[in-house]
Amino acid sequence: MEIPGTELLKSKIFTEKIVKSINRIIKDLNTPIKIMHVCGTHEHTISKYGLRSLLPKELEVLSGPGCPVCVCPAADIDKAIELGKRDDTIITTFGDMIRVPATNISLAELKAKGGDIRIVYSPHDAIKIAKENPEKEVIFFAIGFETTVPLIGYEIQSKPPSNFSVICAHKLIPAALELLISQSQLKIDGFISPGHVSTIIGLKPFKLFSDAYRVPNVIAGFEPNDVLVAILMLLKQKKEKRYETLNEYSRVVKPEGNKKAQEIISNVFESISSPWRGIGRILDGGLKIKKEYAEYDTDKKFDIDIEKSQDIPPGCSCHLVMIGKLYPYECKLFRKECTPINPIGPCMVSMEGTCSIYFKYYKEEYPK
Amino acid sequence: MCLAIPGKIVEINDNWALVDFDGIKQNVIIALIQNPEVGKYVIVHAGYAIEQMDEKDALEAIEQWKELAQDQDLNLEDIL
Numbered sequence: 001m002e003i004p005g006t007e008l009l010k011s012k013i014f015t016e017k018i019v020k021s022i023n024r025i026i027k028d029l030n031t032p033i034k035i036m037h038v039c040g041t042h043e044h045t046i047s048k049y050g051l052r053s054l055l056p057k058e059l060e061v062l063s064g065p066g067c068p069v070c071v072c073p074a075a076d077i078d079k080a081i082e083l084g085k086r087d088d089t090i091i092t093t094f095g096d097m098i099r100v101p102a103t104n105i106s107l108a109e110l111k112a113k114g115g116d117i118r119i120v121y122s123p124h125d126a127i128k129i130a131k132e133n134p135e136k137e138v139i140f141f142a143i144g145f146e147t148t149v150p151l152i153g154y155e156i157q158s159k160p161p162s163n164f165s166v167i168c169a170h171k172l173i174p175a176a177l178e179l180l181i182s183q184s185q186l187k188i189d190g191f192i193s194p195g196h197v198s199t200i201i202g203l204k205p206f207k208l209f210s211d212a213y214r215v216p217n218v219i220a221g222f223e224p225n226d227v228l229v230a231i232l233m234l235l236k237q238k239k240e241k242r243y244e245t246l247n248e249y250s251r252v253v254k255p256e257g258n259k260k261a262q263e264i265i266s267n268v269f270e271s272i273s274s275p276w277r278g279i280g281r282i283l284d285g286g287l288k289i290k291k292e293y294a295e296y297d298t299d300k301k302f303d304i305d306i307e308k309s310q311d312i313p314p315g316c317s318c319h320l321v322m323i324g325k326l327y328p329y330e331c332k333l334f335r336k337e338c339t340p341i342n343p344i345g346p347c348m349v350s351m352e353g354t355c356s357i358y359f360k361y362y363k364e365e366y367p368k
Numbered sequence: 369m370c371l372a373i374p375g376k377i378v379e380i381n382d383n384w385a386l387v388d389f390d391g392i393k394q395n396v397i398i399a400l401i402q403n404p405e406v407g408k409y410v411i412v413h414a415g416y417a418i419e420q421m422d423e424k425d426a427l428e429a430i431e432q433w434k435e436l437a438q439d440q441d442l443n444l445e446d447i448l
């Protein structure tokens with residue numbers, strides 16, 4: 001369903017108008033510009049509508065670490081796999097997660113060997129499975145950014161059955177932005193921030209970064225013209241030497257975010273320094289379940305220690321793709337050994353992974 | 369993953385609402401939003417409404433672009 005009026009956000013006439021403005025500003029700026037987004041859904045919009053081909057060559061739009069299944073460390077998947085090998089467990093998770101290659105096998109391969117691995121659309125489905133299978137431990141392998149965190153928080157807080165627990169592999173976006181900004185060699189001129197993460201956390205966490213690092217930020221919706229307007233809003237700030245966090249997606253995102261969801265998050269979780277696959281440990285980059293809810297924390301219920309894991313398989317460049325240092329087609333395995341049917345690295349699996357998006361939408365001509 | 373789609377609340381039962389997504393009706397958990405109301409739009413992520421919007425507010429937010437898109441003499445960069 002479209003909210004009435006949103007057709008405009010796909011209108012070609014409007015697109016042309018925005019692109020003209022972008023061209024004018026780029027001309028005035030007279031320097032190469034790098035803009036980064038950190039959301040798989042934004043990359044999807046950009047690639048599907050061929051937005052890069054509309055933009056001047058001085059303007060590069062990079063894809064950052066915006067795919068939650070891609071940044072989930074192999075060790076966490078290995079842990080879910082170890083637990084899934086037991087007879088008394090059912091592992092539940094989102095569909096995107098099960099084909100992601102881990103150190104040895106993926107959850108899908110374990111399922112093919114007889115493991116009880118189930119895809120759920122909603123975390124609440126995992127609770128239902130737990131109620132229907134009281135003799136089994138039903139583990140929800142929880143991945144996702146702030147958009148997804150309150151859903152799991154709500155379920156944990158609503159007294160789920162005692163045979164239910166959560167592997168908490170949630171990651172937090174603002175901390176990742178900080179890491180990307182402080183990586184000076186990338187020299188990013190502005191960030192397009194994810195609309196649905198902001199729906200939950202509001203503008204403030206992004207404002208802190210645009211203030212501290214003097215990098216403009218625009219929270220954007222997911223239609224093609226949303227993304228283009230956001231780019232224009234960033235360029236305009238650049239030109240006027242302003243470093244603010246602006247809200248292009250004001251039809252959904254409230255400046256203060258969703259307070260009720262924020263309360264649930266802080267009631268159930270606390271932030272921790274957390275490893276991102278291929279990127280490394282990020283301070284405040286992830287969450288753990290608070291001790292008040294330890295009975296639902298898989299880590300507290302089972303003593304599983306993954307000693308050795310491998311995030312990036314030999315030859316794969318996901319660690320560089322995820323921070324915008326390399327385009328997927330610059331990886332020598334892209335479209336050869338590595339395809340969505342036989343993914344080598346995590347970025348080729350999910351529909352939000354940069355490599356899989358490029359595989360689907362850029363056939364011959366690659367963006368500059 | 370962070371995909372969320374809009375629908376309209378048709379009926380409310382405690383923490384659940386029946387939401388109309390272009391004719392397909394589905395039950396959605398509404399415990400994450402303040403004061404859910406029948407007739408309002410919600411943005412739904414993995415079976416949970418994560419925000420509620422008024423049609424009027426949503427339209428206003430888009431209306432501003434409409435004027436910009438239609439006015440031939442207006443340069444967007446002068447306004448945004």
Ligand code: SF4
Nearest residue numbers: 317318331338345355
């Ligand atoms: S194409 Fe495949 S191997 Fe190369 S970076 Fe992407 S996922 Fe890794």
